[in-house]
Amino acid sequence: MSKPQARRWADELSGDENVVVGPLRGYHHETYVFPLPGRGRYKCREPRPGLFWFDRRCFASEEQLLRDLSGRISGIPDVIEVDGLKLQRFVEGQTLGDLLSDGLAVPRAVLAQILALFEQLARVTTETLSVDRCCTTLDRPEDGDSDGFMEWFVRFTEEHVYRGNLPAFEGLFADLGVGDEGFKYLRKHVSGLRERPFCLLHADLHRENLIVDDELRLWTIDWELATFGDPLYDLATHLHLMRYPVRQARAVAHRWAETVEQVRPGSSVGWEHDLPLLLGYKRAQSLFTDVIRTALSLDAGPEESPRQLVRAALKLRPVLADAALPLGLDSVPGPRRIVTALVRWRREHGVPPA
Incomplete structure (x- = not known):
């Protein structure tokens, strides 16, 4: 059986098929990880064939989005281009889901970084980000609608x-x-x-898409479903997927409202x-x-x-x-x-x- 294209790319770029790890666990892509000399480990991937898409996509390229967000959103993977392929840096660490299963409270230090992410997302608007979109202008709701x-x-x-x-x-x-x-x-x-002013949404913030590294820094991966829209939708998605304890979920919602309102008044109305x-x-x-x-x-x-x-x-x-x-x-x-x-x-x- 022939190897998947992503595996062949990884073998070629690494120069040694024995150092390639994968395929990684994931729904949307077949993903392999390999080291680049002097640069750390990177991901090479391709969409899984015959995939069911359960969520609407907004941006044509996750890698293009990540490049444009560099310096504006902290804790996201770097993107480089090698031989015409755009590669995301592999974030070393453990998923929040591996550290804390659904239903368990999230530590304050991690929660503070999640709220900082929402603050940064609220600052990114359609006027401040130029990334190719999948949908036409006629198929996009008006800002605030x-x-x-x-x-x-x-x-x-x-x-x-x-x-x-x-x-x-x-x-x-x-x-x-x-x-x-x-x-x-x-x-x-x-x-x-x-009506709430639109901003950038990750739209898939759950424990498996949040990585904690050895220095307890939080990284956010899998921006495949990111979109522009009602900021409250991002909070609802996050609460639905994170499975916080009830008391902590309430606290997160209140702190989210305070955070985004300071950035853009009306975001929590x-x-x-x-x-x-x-x-x-x-x-x-x-x-x-x-x-x-x-x-x-x-x-x-x-x-x-x-x-x-x-x-x-x-x-x-x-x-x-x-x-x-x-x-x-x-x-x-x-x-x-x-x-x-x-x-x-x-x-x-x-x-x-x-």
Whole structure:
């Protein structure tokens, strides 16, 4: 079997295939790490083939974005160009997720650096950053149009994540009680947001994208989903993905509001009312992505045991419960019904039942 292109690049640039590490864990890319003489270790990567994109992309090149943010956002990977390839420096350290699993409180020193990141992001606006965009000017909400910004995301979730995958997953969604009507409820749920001035958003700030080095400095990686938009959306995404303890989540939200308001007045206006609405969208979005990913993980092989199916059902049950309100679900299926739905989906797609 031939090597992936990214691996061949890494072998060539390193000069020794034995020093290449990878592929690394990651969803969007096949990534390999290798040393460059006198420069440290760098990443060489390529998009994974046949990838499901669950999130909207804004920028054409993550490497171009990182280059333009150099000196404006601290703790991001350097980017260099070697033989026409743009390479990101590999950040040495441990992910915050490896150090502290979901549900555990984040130390004050790390939290202070996360809030400093939000402060720096709030300073970066569309007028101050010139990076190639994926979308056209006609497909971008006006600065401050928080309702339009959320419609942008709801439409992507409906058209690309839900409807785009209906040929394979319509039966599974139906068995779980999820259908087209859910998006009417979702739009109503997130309507009426206050206007806030747009800024740069990372849009994927979770424990695996935050690296702590040996000097306890925080680095932020994986800017693939960065975009311009409502700053409160970045906070909602962060809180949804970070799984802070409840008390610390409240404290983070209050400190975030104080931080961004000092940078750009109006950035936190109405946040206490709007944050639960945006969290509702994130929970609805997670339902679609988690159902698809869970089903595909079960489809990986024919030897899934009943215990694995039960674990999958126990994982999806709280996801469905969290999304019930924003999607207007009449009821939330129990684990037995979810297992039945997954088994039926596997059977319909040619995978023997466990």
